[in-house]
Amino acid sequence: MKILVCKNEQEMGKKAAEIVLSQVATKEDSVLGLATGSTPVTMYQELIKMFESGHLDFSTVTTFNLDEYCHLPQSNPQSYYTFMQEHLFSKVNIASDAINLPNGMAADFEAECKQYDQKIKEAGGIDLQVLGIGNNAHIGFNEPNQHFETGTHVVELDESTRQANARFFNSLEEVPTQAITMGIGSIFKSKKIILLASGTGKAQAIFNTVKGKVQPDVPASILRLHANVTLVLDEEAAALLAETEYEKV
Helix, strand or coil: CEEEECCCHHHHHHHHHHHHHHHHHHHHCCCEECCCCCCCCHHHHHHHHHHHHCCCCCCCCCEEEEEECCCCCCCCCCCCHHHHHHHHHHHHHCCHHHEEECCCCCCCCCHHHHHHHHHHHCCCCCEEEECCCCCCCCCCECCCCCCCCCEEEECCCCCHHHHHHHHHHCCCCHHHCEEECCCCCHCCCCCEEEEECCCHHHHHHHHHHHHHCCCCCCCCCCCHHCCCEEEECCCCCCCCHHHHCCCCC
């Protein structure tokens, strides 16, 4: 596990965007796994700048998002489909049929989960997966659990996760109680993974991920067993790590 620490959130977004740019430059038809939430927004802003300046071409890229709320239509302002359209897809030259998110309105969630994993497999697997991390160390919506979930599945959202996401809704009551998420196994099959974290609120989760036991009640800790993982942090998120454990960029 490689750990890069940037001065602030803006610099973290730039570094993450550079990693994505390198991936697409190396393999034009890259399959990218993407994340939502506030943390990757600066990265998306930098990717848009790279596209506008002619340094990044999304025309042959395929994307798979980590998750989507259940029972929230794509047209809902808080759906992750809408989030991705607003923060990236509508501003770059990605083909609409190359964009993939779980269907939170599926009639059969079990079938939808299986189909999503199959579609990733048919695309050749994810070349680079972008992750955020929750205050409780969840990745995707894989909450602390008794075991590591394997494939894409429906999860009951922890109350702490719903409270953290309530800032995007009018009230806590409006926050969905379930989501479809790639499982730990789905994420782990990615060839490369970058995890982004910023702010003091993520410092304990990062410490537990890097220094604690690999265990399902710290979902992100499993990443220590992956062959190619880079954490891209700001100084606040890295506050509990020793300086000898990371590289400043």
